[in-house]
Amino acid sequence: MTDLLSVRGLRAGYAGTTVLDGVEFTVPAGTVVALLGRNGVGKSTFIHTVMGMLKPYSGSIRVDGRELAGAAAHTVARSGVAIVPQGRRVFAPLTVDENLRIAARGAKAPTGKAPTGKVPTSKVPTGARDPWTPERVYELIPRLAERRAHRGDQLSGGEQQMLAIGRALLRNPRLLLLDEPSDGLAPAVIDRIAEVLEGLRGEGIAAVLVEQDLHLAFRLADEVAVMQKGRIVHRSSTADFRQDRHRAHSLLGVG
Numbered sequence: 065m066t067d068l069l070s071v072r073g074l075r076a077g078y079a080g081t082t083v084l085d086g087v088e089f090t091v092p093a094g095t096v097v098a099l100l101g102r103n104g105v106g107k108s109t110f111i112h113t114v115m116g117m118l119k120p121y122s123g124s125i126r127v128d129g130r131e132l133a134g135a136a137a138h139t140v141a142r143s144g145v146a147i148v149p150q151g152r153r154v155f156a157p158l159t160v161d162e163n164l165r166i167a168a169r170g171a172k173a174p175t176g177k178a179p180t181g182k183v184p185t186s187k188v189p190t191g192a193r194d195p196w197t198p199e200r201v202y203e204l205i206p207r208l209a210e211r212r213a214h215r216g217d218q219l220s221g222g223e224q225q226m227l228a229i230g231r232a233l234l235r236n237p238r239l240l241l242l243d244e245p246s247d248g249l250a251p252a253v254i255d256r257i258a259e260v261l262e263g264l265r266g267e268g269i270a271a272v273l274v275e276q277d278l279h280l281a282f283r284l285a286d287e288v289a290v291m292q293k294g295r296i297v298h299r300s301s302t303a304d305f306r307q308d309r310h311r312a313h314s315l316l317g318v319g
């Protein structure tokens with residue numbers, strides 16, 4: 065299967081310190097890969113570096129074959145990558161509808177080739193890859209339609225997370241970078257977020273899902289990668305990883 069994202073030998077950090085120390089990581093087209101690891105191993109740093117928010121020291125970041133290491137975030141976004149940041153960062157004084165329409169205005173059609181590779185047919189229904197519009201986001205996430213006139217700061221944490229996902233979709237991504245979407249949310253709310261993300265199956269959107277909530281990660285991801293000290297130390301299918309409790313325990317410190 066063609067890799068939509070291919071990262072090789074990526075080194076990055078802050079003010080000369082090394083956080084990412086030779087990351088090798090791929091995301092096949094249309095595949096959701098959970099990026100797991102204990103606190104502070106570099107998962108958010110990785111997401112930010114791929115998005116062009118942090119310049120790497122060295123290494124390669126290719127999206128659909130195009131080299132993007134060191135490119136600015138807007139260039140990465142134009143290549144079809146969108147981030148749902150940790151902490152959501154919606155515009156608090158603006159309504160849900162205004163938040164979505166601003167994101168839609170900023171969106172440009174991704175440049176480069178259309179995704180190639182054999183995306184599993186179960187993930188590509190008829191009509192996939194219509195451009196996202198606020199109306200399509202409201203169809204996927206009816207809760208946002210109900211809240212469309214509410215300001216960002218009047219929303220619950222779960223609703224803000226849904227809005228952040230909706231904003232990212234309006235960039236028409238081929239690759240979505242999700243940084244801990246469950247962060248700070250109650251289990252019932254995480255379940256709603258999972259339903260929203262499951263609703264994206266069939267759109268052919270690939271994703272990197274950084275997540276501490278293993279239940280959510282296992283529910284959404286096709287494959288699992290584990291980071292330790294700025295390197296990927298394990299990669300497998302989610303099913304294999306779930307079955308090997310001993311390995312999960314030793315890599316993540318959980319049962």
Ligand SMILES: Nc1ncnc2c1ncn2[C@@H]1O[C@H](COP(=O)(O)OP(=O)(O)OP(=O)(O)O)[C@@H](O)[C@H]1O
Nearest residue numbers: 078079083101102103104105106107108109110276
């Ligand atoms: N802006 C920054 N400036 C300096 N150091 C940073 C910055 N952001 C993160 N770090 C450091 O980089 C290391 C990796 O942090 P990062 O947030 O990428 O880890 P993480 O795996 O995402 O952890 P968490 O799950 O806690 O968010 C940590 O030691 C952290 O203190």
